[in-house]
Amino acid sequence: MNAPLKQHLIDPEICIRCYTCEMTCPINAIEHDDNNVVVNADLCNFCMDCIPVCPTGSIDEWRVVKTPYSLESQYGWEELPEQEDIGQNEAETGLEALDDAMAALLAEAHKGAGGKATAPASAAKPTINMYNLGKPAIAKVQGNYRLTKDESHDVRHIILDLGALPFPVLEGQSVGVIPPGEDTDGKPHLPRLYSVSSPRDGERPNFNNVSLMVKREENGLCSNYICDLEKDAEVKITGPFGATFLLPDDPDARLLMICTGTGSAPMRAFTMRRQRTLDGKSGGMVMFFGARTQDTLPYFGPLSKVPQDLLEQHLVYSREAEKEYVQDRMTAEQDRVAELLNDPKTHIYICGLRGMEEGVEKAFTNIAESMGEQWVSLRDAMREEGRYHVETY
Numbered sequence: 001m002n003a004p005l006k007q008h009l010i011d012p013e014i015c016i017r018c019y020t021c022e023m024t025c026p027i028n029a030i031e032h033d034d035n036n037v038v039v040n041a042d043l044c045n046f047c048m049d050c051i052p053v054c055p056t057g058s059i060d061e062w063r064v065v066k067t068p069y070s071l072e073s074q075y076g077w078e079e080l081p082e083q084e085d086i087g088q089n090e091a092e093t094g095l096e097a098l099d100d101a102m103a104a105l106l107a108e109a110h111k112g113a114g115g116k117a118t119a120p121a122s123a124a125k126p127t128i129n130m131y132n133l134g135k136p137a138i139a140k141v142q143g144n145y146r147l148t149k150d151e152s153h154d155v156r157h158i159i160l161d162l163g164a165l166p167f168p169v170l171e172g173q174s175v176g177v178i179p180p181g182e183d184t185d186g187k188p189h190l191p192r193l194y195s196v197s198s199p200r201d202g203e204r205p206n207f208n209n210v211s212l213m214v215k216r217e218e219n220g221l222c223s224n225y226i227c228d229l230e231k232d233a234e235v236k237i238t239g240p241f242g243a244t245f246l247l248p249d250d251p252d253a254r255l256l257m258i259c260t261g262t263g264s265a266p267m268r269a270f271t272m273r274r275q276r277t278l279d280g281k282s283g284g285m286v287m288f289f290g291a292r293t294q295d296t297l298p299y300f301g302p303l304s305k306v307p308q309d310l311l312e313q314h315l316v317y318s319r320e321a322e323k324e325y326v327q328d329r330m331t332a333e334q335d336r337v338a339e340l341l342n343d344p345k346t347h348i349y350i351c352g353l354r355g356m357e358e359g360v361e362k363a364f365t366n367i368a369e370s371m372g373e374q375w376v377s378l379r380d381a382m383r384e385e386g387r388y389h390v391e392t393y
């Protein structure tokens, strides 16, 4: 009889198809087809390099199996299979040593704030992976507007019209954009992922459209393609993706949103959704938003018109006279943050530069300490309850 073994898998429901794990894996054990991203059990050596780079935690799945799931079967999945019953004793005896080593590696890989997430209990059920590489949706550009005053910092608001195609998207989900052309190996380019910045009923309510916030990156193949798109151009898109970084539908839920740059896209979607549906009457939203300067902060103009009693705004700048990061302002507003952390109705959302995670974690650690709490246990409990969400890149 085969000894049971541990197999590394990816949850196709949560995976946002950013392919970062595939690009990170040092031994090419991760691959994809039009549908899914999968791990080759014959190659994976549990090095864990792919764990911390995954923005969603969908990479952090393990099953004890007698026969590993083949690549072919993983490609066909819409959801992960449950752990099969292989007899507990066998599993215990065969895996103890591996488990200890893996637990140590996993703990190391999870040092950042990311990790396995759960959707908010009251979130609507998202649709996932409706359009993929082999069968993308064709959207038409309805508008392409500049969001920043600074000439050297081009951030754009792109509105895509889906016409008659169904494209059900929830706030917090992402969409893949396939740049035209081929890579150096003659293969079509992989889609690049962008958070949707419009609410579920569209940028313009009830016109089947979604908007994206895209920053032009120097030499960025896809960002330059998108930022240069003209009205009526056709764009191939995939998705929607993402099943956990979602808005609670419970109007009493309180949102603590922490973001930098284009990480504000989902926060805009959350705010618009609440503006449209709750007429401002909600548990409240508090945002810490970091940019280099006022002129590089996307939507600075429209944001200043959103009333503070709907969205409490802490806009901070890292390259103006007073240099501040989001975590500095959180610390300065320690009592405000502590009060939110104390409330079981609070949901935390962190989106933007990966680098900010460490600083934000430190700020939370100190604030929790001042409340006589331990941040790591508070955070892990919140994550399990679907109240703690991180998407960094």
Ligand code: A2P
Pocket: 260, 261, 262, 290, 291, 292, 293, 296, 317, 318, 319, 325, 326, 327, 353, 355, 356, 357, 359
């Ligand atoms: P800076 O680059 O001045 O160090 P953008 O994406 O538009 O550049 O905005 C990102 C913002 O996040 C900038 O203000 C940037 O500051 C800031 N930032 C960079 N690193 C960190 C970090 N480790 N923690 C928090 N904010 C950061």
